Amino acid sequence: MKQNGKPTALIMIFGATGDLANRKLFPSLYKLFEKDKLSEQFAVIGIARRPLTNDEFQNNVRKSIQSASKDDNRVDEFASHFYYHSLDVTDSDSYVSLKKLAGELDEHYQLDGNRIFYLAMAPEFFGTIALHLKEDGLTDVNGFKRLVIEKPFGHDLESAKELNNQIRTAFSEDEIYRIDHYLGKEMVQNIEVIRFANAIFEPLWNNRFISNIQVTSSEILGVEERGRYYEKSGALRDMVQNHMLQMVALLAMEPPIRLNTEEIRSEKVKVLRALRPMEGDEVEQYFVRGQYGSGTVSGEDVPAYRNEVMVSEESNTETYVAGKLMIDNFRWAGVPIYIRTGKRMETKSTKIVIQFKDIPMNLYYRTEQTLNPNLLVIHIQPEEGITLHLNAKKAGQSMEATPVKLNFANKGIDGINTPEAYEKLLFDCMRGDATNFTHWDEVALSWGFVDKISEVWENSKAKNFPNYASGSVGPKEADELLERDGFFWWPVTNLDVDNC
Numbered sequence: 001m002k003q004n005g006k007p008t009a010l011i012m013i014f015g016a017t018g019d020l021a022n023r024k025l026f027p028s029l030y031k032l033f034e035k036d037k038l039s040e041q042f043a044v045i046g047i048a049r050r051p052l053t054n055d056e057f058q059n060n061v062r063k064s065i066q067s068a069s070k071d072d073n074r075v076d077e078f079a080s081h082f083y084y085h086s087l088d089v090t091d092s093d094s095y096v097s098l099k100k101l102a103g104e105l106d107e108h109y110q111l112d113g114n115r116i117f118y119l120a121m122a123p124e125f126f127g128t129i130a131l132h133l134k135e136d137g138l139t140d141v142n143g144f145k146r147l148v149i150e151k152p153f154g155h156d157l158e159s160a161k162e163l164n165n166q167i168r169t170a171f172s173e174d175e176i177y178r179i180d181h182y183l184g185k186e187m188v189q190n191i192e193v194i195r196f197a198n199a200i201f202e203p204l205w206n207n208r209f210i211s212n213i214q215v216t217s218s219e220i221l222g223v224e225e226r227g228r229y230y231e232k233s234g235a236l237r238d239m240v241q242n243h244m245l246q247m248v249a250l251l252a253m254e255p256p257i258r259l260n261t262e263e264i265r266s267e268k269v270k271v272l273r274a275l276r277p278m279e280g281d282e283v284e285q286y287f288v289r290g291q292y293g294s295g296t297v298s299g300e301d302v303p304a305y306r307n308e309v310m311v312s313e314e315s316n317t318e319t320y321v322a323g324k325l326m327i328d329n330f331r332w333a334g335v336p337i338y339i340r341t342g343k344r345m346e347t348k349s350t351k352i353v354i355q356f357k358d359i360p361m362n363l364y365y366r367t368e369q370t371l372n373p374n375l376l377v378i379h380i381q382p383e384e385g386i387t388l389h390l391n392a393k394k395a396g397q398s399m400e401a402t403p404v405k406l407n408f409a410n411k412g413i414d415g416i417n418t419p420e421a422y423e424k425l426l427f428d429c430m431r432g433d434a435t436n437f438t439h440w441d442e443v444a445l446s447w448g449f450v451d452k453i454s455e456v457w458e459n460s461k462a463k464n465f466p467n468y469a470s471g472s473v474g475p476k477e478a479d480e481l482l483e484r485d486g487f488f489w490w491p492v493t494n495l496d497v498d499n500c
């Protein structure tokens with residue numbers, strides 16, 4: 001049910017005193033409220049163990065959105081919708097009082113029994129919470145019930161299946177919203193539009209015209225305080241299984257017959273099914289792992305991964321992955337899709353470069369000039385936009401060609417203030433649009449692919465770790481991966497919209 005077309009719901013945030021809730025969820029909800037996308041009929045119950053009064057919790061909420069707003073009255077009004085319930089999620093008894101509070105708020109705000117359960121907690125609790133929600137009757141409602149679940153969704157295919165079975169006892173697949181925050185990014189959502197709304201791209205979007213695709217997501221940050229989690233995860237599970245493969249699926253999928261959740265997901269699933277599987281001894285041929293050593297980042301000396309807090313001095317965990325993916329279907333046969341992601345790199349940048357094949361005959365050969373390949377660059381972050389690299393005539397008497405760039409930058413458009421990924425995703429969830437969340441089939445196929453690689457890496461110690469310095473572009477083996485195919489990584493720094 002909606003009020004003036006706006007969604008109404010009771011949102012229960014499990015892990016409401018944590019980092020994610022404070023840094024992302026409260027500010028995103030506030031943005032929706034400020035933009036008048038939330039009706040007055042909403043309430044939030046924050047859940048965590050530590051004892052807090054409603055007033056203390058509302059103060060925390062106010063603090064978390066301080067930088068997002070100057071309007072104190074709006075902030076107070078927003079915070080008044082927040083309630084706190086202290087509960088240990090493993091303690092069966094405490095769900096009874098949570099149910100009572102939920103019922104009272106439902107009535108007070110006339111929420112029509114709509115409930116969103118947002119699990120912003122460590123994944124080991126996901127199954128327990130879902131079971132309690134069902135057993136203790138919190139999911140017995142007249143309205144909709146939706147479960148929003150954070151990553152990581154399992155550690156491998158087997159554990160992901162186990163977790164999925166647990167949450168499926170309480171929620172059906174279409175009630176589960178598995179967050180991949182990359183799917184909430186403006187320019188990731190734009191991939192579909194660039195491809196399917198432009199006559200000049202879609203006819204060329206195949207192995208006849210594209211020579212290779214490069215997807216880079218590099219970070220300046222190291223592992224920070226997340227050593228305990230990251231040691232068991234590594235870049236493969238942390239970034240490749242989800243964000244990187246999701247971007248690849250969007251780039252490679254067939255045009256869906258309709259722009260709805262089922263059709264788009266079904267096309268993405270087909271891409272993941274077509275990923276060329278690797279046998280154990282092929283992993284080294286297709287994938288490169290790296291771990292950062294000490295170095296200088298943005299003028300500051302930083303320690304090696306092995307010297308970070310909660311990290312073993314002999315850690316075999318990768319903080320960098322580069323890989324070559326082959327999609328064995330009619331459209332993509334023979335086109336390598338290279339991916340790379342790493343921590344403590346020289347720059348923060350997520351970019352997609354589509355490199356087109358050279359034209360069949362270079363008419364400008366007499367000038368002994370090598371033409372640059374046409375590139376379409378999709379700038380995901382920090383800058384958002386598109387650059388098309390072309391060749392044009394150099395001004396003057398000669399017929400020499402010179403590279404030119406056509407740019408579109410989101411920030412160049414008046415009034416555009418791209419919403420944060422979490423803002424978009426929360427709104428989608430409230431509206432019941434699951435397109436930008438991952439379906440179980442996508443999760444299972446991604447784990448199936450990644451498990452092959454992690455099995456090999458876990459059973460063979462990387463002899464050369466650390467193999468790249470903090471602040472660098474990663475290990476040399478990643479360059480060799482492309483050199484073997486006659487390609488090179490397009491440097492992400494020179495392709496910026498701002499540099500054009």
Ligand SMILES: NC(=O)C1=CN([C@@H]2O[C@H](COP(=O)(O)OP(=O)(O)OC[C@H]3O[C@@H](n4cnc5c(N)ncnc54)[C@H](OP(=O)(O)O)[C@@H]3O)[C@@H](O)[C@H]2O)C=CC1
Nearest residue numbers: 015016017018019020048049050088089120121122150151
């Ligand atoms: N932080 C981020 O940017 C991102 C986080 N995630 C994922 O989101 C989830 C939460 O991350 P994050 O916010 O960083 O984690 P934090 O460690 O900061 O927060 C954990 C929260 O869980 C609560 N909690 C812990 N144990 C219990 C318990 N037994 N019963 C009730 N509450 C409990 C804690 O409060 P208390 O101690 O008071 O009980 C706290 O509110 C994780 O799955 C993480 O992987 C995903 C992407 C980004």
Ligand SMILES: O=C1O[C@H](COP(=O)(O)O)[C@@H](O)[C@H](O)[C@H]1O
Nearest residue numbers: 151181217219221238239243350
């Ligand atoms: O999910 C994760 O993503 C972040 C990178 O996200 P971005 O939006 O800043 O590109 C990464 O730092 C983190 O390790 C990972 O868990």
